[in-house]
Amino acid sequence: LELENQTIELPVVTGTMGEQAIDITNLRKDSGFITLDSGYQNTGSCKSSITYIDGDKGILKYRGVNIEDLAANARFTEVAYFLVHGRFATPEEKSEFSQQLTENSMLHEDMIRFFHSVPPTAHPMSILSTMVNAMSVFYPQYFVDENDGDRYNIMASRLISKIRTIAAFSYKRSIGEPLVYPRHDLPYCSNFLNMMFDSPVKPYQIDPETERLLNMMLIIHADHEQNCSTSTVRLVGSSKVNPYSSVCAGICALWGPLHGGANQEVIEMLDLIHREKLPIKSVIEKSKDKNSGFKLSGFGHRVYRNFDPRMKILKKEARSYLSTRGLNDPLMHIALELEEAALKDDYFIERKLYPNVDFYSGILYRAMGFPTEMFTVLFAMGRMPGWIAQWKEMHDSIPFKIGRPRQIYTGPTDAKYPGN
Numbered sequence: 097l098e099l100e101n102q103t104i105e106l107p108v109v110t111g112t113m114g115e116q117a118i119d120i121t122n123l124r125k126d127s128g129f130i131t132l133d134s135g136y137q138n139t140g141s142c143k144s145s146i147t148y149i150d151g152d153k154g155i156l157k158y159r160g161v162n163i164e165d166l167a168a169n170a171r172f173t174e175v176a177y178f179l180v181h182g183r184f185a186t187p188e189e190k191s192e193f194s195q196q197l198t199e200n201s202m203l204h205e206d207m208i209r210f211f212h213s214v215p216p217t218a219h220p221m222s223i224l225s226t227m228v229n230a231m232s233v234f235y236p237q238y239f240v241d242e243n244d245g246d247r248y249n250i251m252a253s254r255l256i257s258k259i260r261t262i263a264a265f266s267y268k269r270s271i272g273e274p275l276v277y278p279r280h281d282l283p284y285c286s287n288f289l290n291m292m293f294d295s296p297v298k299p300y301q302i303d304p305e306t307e308r309l310l311n312m313m314l315i316i317h318a319d320h321e322q323n324c325s326t327s328t329v330r331l332v333g334s335s336k337v338n339p340y341s342s343v344c345a346g347i348c349a350l351w352g353p354l355h356g357g358a359n360q361e362v363i364e365m366l367d368l369i370h371r372e373k374l375p376i377k378s379v380i381e382k383s384k385d386k387n388s389g390f391k392l393s394g395f396g397h398r399v400y401r402n403f404d405p406r407m408k409i410l411k412k413e414a415r416s417y418l419s420t421r422g423l424n425d426p427l428m429h430i431a432l433e434l435e436e437a438a439l440k441d442d443y444f445i446e447r448k449l450y451p452n453v454d455f456y457s458g459i460l461y462r463a464m465g466f467p468t469e470m471f472t473v474l475f476a477m478g479r480m481p482g483w484i485a486q487w488k489e490m491h492d493s494i495p496f497k498i499g500r501p502r503q504i505y506t507g508p509t510d511a512k513y514p515g516n
């Protein structure tokens with residue numbers, strides 16, 4: 097264990113954390129300062145059976161199923177059910193879930209009124225977080241009987257269904273167009289695309305390829321274990337606040353550029369390189385200089401020391417979507433050149449810095465017609481089932497404890513009140 101540059105040899109000691117015995121010798125050297133605290137079990141060392149990541153090999157699985165299989169073959173709503181309920185739906189459950197998504201797609205009239213009062217300049221993520229929190233106003237009954245399984249099903253369908261309506265409405269408001277209401281005859285992704293892009297001047301034609309891509313993108317964003325937003329959902333939820341407010345906190349966490357907001361940052365960075373005709377070599381050099389203030393957005397990940405498997409899917413799909421549509425996006429060329437140059441550079445090789453999921457997602461979203469401000473909203477839409485599943489897993493944990501990160505006090509201990 098390294099403490100302020102001193103290396104201390106620890107004897108082999110075992111302690112307990114909740115029910116689980118841990119061996120201190122197994123704590124990674126780079127874990128930072130660690131002390132044992134049983135309250136920490138609900139904050140920093142949660143067990144989970146939802147998402148498996150092997151960052152060294154670049155493997156990602158939801159409940160044991162490879163992300164590649166799900167992305168290529170499943171419907172987003174199937175994966176959502178799988179995450180939220182821990183198993184794939186039977187045909188009857190499938191149609192019941194789909195019915196619930198349809199029934200829950202509309203927003204309460206008072207929620208709709210809100211959209212007419214927000215300034216069009218508002219970022220859709222702020223509208224999204226506000227509206228999701230507002231669901232606790234309109235559906236306050238969640239905790240009347242918290243062991244009621246149906247209540248959980250309804251809450252989950254409500255969040256998964258309404259987030260797409262809120263997302264599309266916030267976009268329509270931002271461009272000053274009338275809201276397009278959800279349709280009962282359309283499946284999840286087409287319904288969303290229709291609410292986003294249908295307009296009185298240009299009726300939207302459902303495009304199967306764009307629908308397939310959106311479905312795939314929502315799937316690959318559906319969960320990613322205990323990251324910033326998901327830990328936030330779990331921690332806030334551990335106070336037993338209602339699930340809407342817990343998820344709202346996760347949306348706020350996701351918004352930041354170091355988390356889900358990175359896909360917006362990547363596009364802005366690529367656009368800057370394009371507009372200012374910055375040579376790739378100089379961009380790479382600048383990104384290595386800590387004092388330059390420039391960061392290569394969309395590169396590196398806390399858990400991957402290899403390719404992010406989601407990035408590989410996105411890169412392949414972006415290439416084929418752009419080429420089949422005859423779209424020559426200069427930002428795609430810049431992204432490919434940046435990736436190639438970085439992966440040949442010792443700095444990136446030694447640090448195992450690879451492009452992550454955010455590096456190519458923005459390029460695809462743009463090609464599909466989404467404006468930059470909507471990128472992180474789309475991330476949140478995809479992540480919704482994961483947040484719900486993680487909230488539920490935390491909520492059902494035994495023993496249940498409110499989360500409370502361990503604090504090490506570093507301030508003064510004998511300061512005096514100076515008086516008036």
Ligand code: MLT
Nearest residue numbers: 319320323324355398453
């Ligand atoms: C995610 O999908 O949430 C991001 O890759 C961030 C993370 O997992 O740390």
